Amino acid sequence: MVMEKVDLNLVYERPESLTETTTHYCPGCTHGTAHRLVAEVLDEMGIREKAIGVAPVGCSVFAYDYFNHDFVEAAHGRAPAMATGIKRVRPENTVYTYQGDGDLASIGMGEIVHAAIRGENITVIFINNAIYGMTGGQMAPTTLPGMKTTSSPLGRDVEIVGYPVRMAEMLATADGASYVVRQSLHDPAHVRKAKKAIRKAFEVQERGLGFSIVELLSACPTNWGLTPVEALHFVRDNMVPYFPLGDYKVIDEVAKLRV
Amino acid sequence: MEKSIIVSGFGGQGTLFAGQVLAYAALDAGKYVTWIPSYGPEMRGGTARCTVTISDEEIGSPLTRNPAIVLAMNLPSLDKYEPLMQPGGLMLANASLINRKMDRSDVRGIYIPAARMAEEIGNPRLANMIMVGAMLAAEEVLPLDVVKEALENHLPERHKKTLPMNFQAMDQGAAFVKDAIAA
């Protein structure tokens, strides 16, 4: 057998927009995937040096330790307001928030809705894993009906606590929103689609086209009580049907973008 | 010397603006001055009131319980301030809307049919300037020409064409008082 001589190409490396460190995320958590996708996009677009991230309160509270660019840490839910303040005085910078479902869809509902209504020229990365991770697995605004959490031990009873909120659908109704999309991180094909959406969202901001948000369905194996693989299947089988994937708002100028 | 002047009446009678004209004039005359409107609960019942304090020295309280001069554009204003006025003070009453004289004898009262005189000039809203002219003739507060200049400088642009009428109103207010004193 003759060994064929091949050139060794580097096909995978740490994006410059990520720091060289170990994250605190649990095994099987998709925050790491989402972080990497954002970092790859910042690298590819060459905007790391002007990026300013706004971290939420939640599991990704320490996102600023993992991204290799300027970062601020917001109060719970207020990241869109803080990002607004930054973007309004530094329009030349790329400003984005990275928020979870408790942060964005519960306590920060007012801030995210008004940022969208204003057409604030920022990008929002919204991690929807249907649970409060950092505080130990309580019911989130996006917790599915019947889903057990530490604060809905018998399963979410919609008769008592109401229904999950579909943020992408809601924000798509805002005249100020330019690009609203929901993708999922449960398998490689969807991860690729998610990256494309993130890229487009940042392109929207770079072109001054207004408010962009990418909702990413994510897994929380620890608080769901599932293995990492089971958790990804849970996203596919239970979350995707309730939170359908796809573009919810794409204004004409955004539709023309080639990403 | 410090003088506190209250201009008081219904909303729409130009009381706040009359006070502002005096305040601008006081500034032009090199005095210390404060102008403070009644706002909040005092606005109940549509009354509009401001206190103007003019002084040769830095002003402490911008408000006073016992004013030296009151321009009462309506009866509730006269009723309110008659008992509060400083002894030796000056009450100018818009006699067109005020059907009584003051009971106090230690306060000078000038009763001037300001609303009727204003209508004769051609605009009932000039009553405030008639009262201002009358006050300046009755009490040495500020020179009339300084107040006129202040009015010219601070009358909103859209009202500039009414400047001659405003001057006329001040002059007639002043003339009324001079006649009354001479009589």
Added chain:
Amino acid sequence: MAKELLKGNEAFAEAAVRAGVEGFFGYPITPASEFLEYMAKRMPALGRAFLQAESEIAAIHMVYGAACAGKRALTATSGPGLSLMSEALSYIAGTEVPAVVVNVMRGGPGLGNIAPSQSDYNQMVKGGGHGDYFPIVLAPATVQEAIDYITLAFDLADKYRSLVFIVVDGNLGQMMESAELPPMRELRKEPPEWAVYGAKDRDPNILTSIYIDPPDEEITNIRLLKRWMEIEKNEVRYKEYDLDDAEVAVVSFGVAGRVCSSAVKTAREEGIKVGLFRPITVAPFPFKQIEALSKRVKRILVVEMNTGQMLDDVKRAVGGRVPVEFYGRIGGVTPFPDEILDEIRRINESEDAIEDGMEKVQWLERLEERIARGE
């Protein structure tokens, strides 16, 4: 620049503009709304950021963001708005970024009313938000002082990376007074080195109020406290009137203080040896100066437009050396000079000791009599 007749809120706003504010974020509330309205015209005309936020919560977080971006930023509000802002104020303090907040105080608690009040003294001076932090609080009494101290507020905020409050009451916000505005300052060209503006040719800057390890938070708390001690040493400001030979001292801040100055003037004409001490920084509070004062007067009268909030600080400074009396009007009522004059006359004759706490009981009796008289 010559003196002009300036309306309080508008003059304060223009002072902020001239001090180089690059971001104003606010929400309408009486009696501070003219500030917002003025900025709505002025800031865009200068190409600077103005935004009416969806709430006071959002407004102050926008200020927080702009401050992190290294720009001078402020908001103006009144008590109910301040309560909503408490969250971000604590974060701003914890992140150690400079920001200026103007509180045009009105009557409370609750919705209260829109009339002038000083009842947010404790809220401002003692914090209001969670955690150990120490805002600088400036309490001007005239339109000119407010203009001057808004300029100073930005300088102090930058110097100490601190939160600075300007507290005025509705009287000062609504009144017109002759005053002079400072010249327009040039905007800062280079961002402060700690700010977020893009990590080009440097390591990333991270601005946060999290110190997850208690020892790290402890060190942070020590740093904040030491900085505050430095502020206490350097930045105490106050004004004295007729105190040289005074036997009675009035202590009062803001508009209440200037009302007292009128009463003191009249009392002097009557031959009463009385003077006025008016703190301008209510935080840092002039403890040492009032302590010294208490060693040379016989009696002290504290006057506030609240139920005696600064009174506690004055009593701490006086340390029981001389009797401290209190007079206040509350609920949005501004005292007239004659009320303070009555108090000065009474106190000048009084030799009675006052048991701790009784100064308020006695004041309430006198106040209720006065209210019964229709005053």
